[in-house]
Amino acid sequence: MQLQQRGYRLTPQRMMVVDALHGGADHISAEEIHEQVRARYPYANISTVYRTLDLLKELGLVTEVALGDGRVRYHPAEKGHHHHLVCQKCGVVFDLPETAISDFGDVLSREYGFLADLRHLAIFGLCAECRN
Amino acid sequence: MQLQQRGYRLTPQRMMVVDALHGGADHISAEEIHEQVRARYPYANISTVYRTLDLLKELGLVTEVALGDGRVRYHPAEKGHHHHLVCQKCGVVFDLPETAISDFGDVLSREYGFLADLRHLAIFGLCAECRN
DNA sequence: TTAAATGCAAACGCTTTGCAATTGA
DNA sequence: TCAATTGCAAAGCGTTTGCATTTAA
Numbered sequence: 001m002q003l004q005q006r007g008y009r010l011t012p013q014r015m016m017v018v019d020a021l022h023g024g025a026d027h028i029s030a031e032e033i034h035e036q037v038r039a040r041y042p043y044a045n046i047s048t049v050y051r052t053l054d055l056l057k058e059l060g061l062v063t064e065v066a067l068g069d070g071r072v073r074y075h076p077a078e079k080g081h082h083h084h085l086v087c088q089k090c091g092v093v094f095d096l097p098e099t100a101i102s103d104f105g106d107v108l109s110r111e112y113g114f115l116a117d118l119r120h121l122a123i124f125g126l127c128a129e130c131r132n
Numbered sequence: 133m134q135l136q137q138r139g140y141r142l143t144p145q146r147m148m149v150v151d152a153l154h155g156g157a158d159h160i161s162a163e164e165i166h167e168q169v170r171a172r173y174p175y176a177n178i179s180t181v182y183r184t185l186d187l188l189k190e191l192g193l194v195t196e197v198a199l200g201d202g203r204v205r206y207h208p209a210e211k212g213h214h215h216h217l218v219c220q221k222c223g224v225v226f227d228l229p230e231t232a233i234s235d236f237g238d239v240l241s242r243e244y245g246f247l248a249d250l251r252h253l254a255i256f257g258l259c260a261e262c263r264n
Numbered sequence: 265t266t267a268a269a270t271g272c273a274a275a276c277g278c279t280t281t282g283c284a285a286t287t288g289a
Numbered sequence: 290t291c292a293a294t295t296g297c298a299a300a301g302c303g304t305t306t307g308c309a310t311t312t313a314a
Contacts, residue, residue: 009268009313030303045271050304070279071303085246094244105238112226113260114217128245141288141293161280177296182279202304203278 001063013037013044017052018076027073028123063120067093081119087127094127134193145169145176149184150208154192159205195252199225212250219259226259 001018004010019023020028020036028036030053034046053074064072068086083096084117108114125131133150136142152160152168159166162185166178185206188194196204200218215228233250240246 011269011313013270037137046303047272047305048270052268068234085240085244085248087246088249094242096244096247100239100243101236104233107232108217108255111232112217112228113263114219114226114255114257115263116217116255116257117220118255118257123240123246123248123250125240125246125248125250128289130243131247136289143294145295175296178278179297180279180295183294233282 002059003055006059008055012041013048014052014055016044017049018056021056021074022074022078026079027065027067027075029071029073031071033040033074065120065122067122068124075088075120077119083118083121083123085127086122086124088124089126089130092127096123134191135187138191140187140210140214142251144173145180146184146187147173148176149181150188153188153206153208154210158211159197159207161203161205165206184264197254199254200256201244207252215250215253215255217259218256220256221258221262224259228255230233 001010001015003014003018008014013076016037017033020033024036026031030046030049033053034044034049037049053062053064057064061077063077063081064074064076065084066072066126067084068088081098083098083101085094085096087093098119101121105116105118108116133142133147135146138147149165152165156164156168158182162178162181166176166181167186169176169210170182185194185196188206189196193208193209195209195213196206197216199216200220213230215230215233217226217228219225220247230251233253237248240248
């Protein structure tokens with residue numbers, strides 16, 4: 001486990017958070033993680049979930065994205081990166097391959113020297129159906 | 133005034149919110165708008181500010197952006213559109229011309245039929261200085 | 265053994281909401 | 290006149306924090 005290799009304690013709670021990230025649906029929220037963990041260990045606290053997610057973010061093991069519903073959603077880096085097109089009218093969310101944005105990242109690097117974090121973006125707008 | 137033309141009441145509070153958006157610094161927050169309005173009319177309430185901002189958003193008269201400090205910032209459409217590069221290490225924020233992203237919008241439209249709202253984005257990453 | 269991690273409870277910060285009173289058209 | 294708008298106060302919501310207790314190593 002990555003945590004232990006990097007000098008962090010491997011606690012049951014942390015393992016359960018990681019399990020929830022890998023096992024459940026993609027783009028799980030902190031509260032959903034908490035529910036899953038609590039099903040196994042009722043004393044688990046949501047602050048521990050947040051603290052673990054912060055750690056995993058720091059280590060680059062999860063990315064986060066806000067899809068517009070007011071909560072942050074998490075995705076394990078291990079499953080690969082991608083983006084989202086979110087329709088603001090009907091709410092549908094399409095996935096977008098990571099590569100669809102890499103040209104843009106190149107431009108930012110070349111022309112602005114900026115190393116953009118383009119691992120997990122949400123782009124809002126109107127889907128093909130709703131744009132009419 | 134756009135509001136009146138579209139059938140909304142032109143109240144002093146709404147005018148003061150619009151004034152704050154145009155007069156003050158770009159990317160003003162709801163609370164900063166509230167402060168400016170309250171300086172002129174002490175009974176002004178922040179919920180009115182939020183309600184006015186919602187209305188202006190609906191009408192396309194302001195865009196919003198989150199630069200990572202936990203609050204939403206507003207920008208009058210009248211001043212033109214642009215984007216931001218936000219350094220996650222030193223916090224510096226660079227402006228990016230709207231056109232820097234238009235190619236990407238074309239790709240999304242052509243390949244996915246998606247009409248992306250690319251008026252005011254924040255891209256996070258590392259600036260030229262901090263990426264080393 | 266002991267610094268790191270957890271659970272708990274409370275706070276936080278921004279934003280939203282219900283409702284009675286006010287007001288623009 | 291009267292529906293739209295406001296002010297007020299309270300709640301809502303996801304997230305963070307301080308601190309005593311527990312625990313991985």
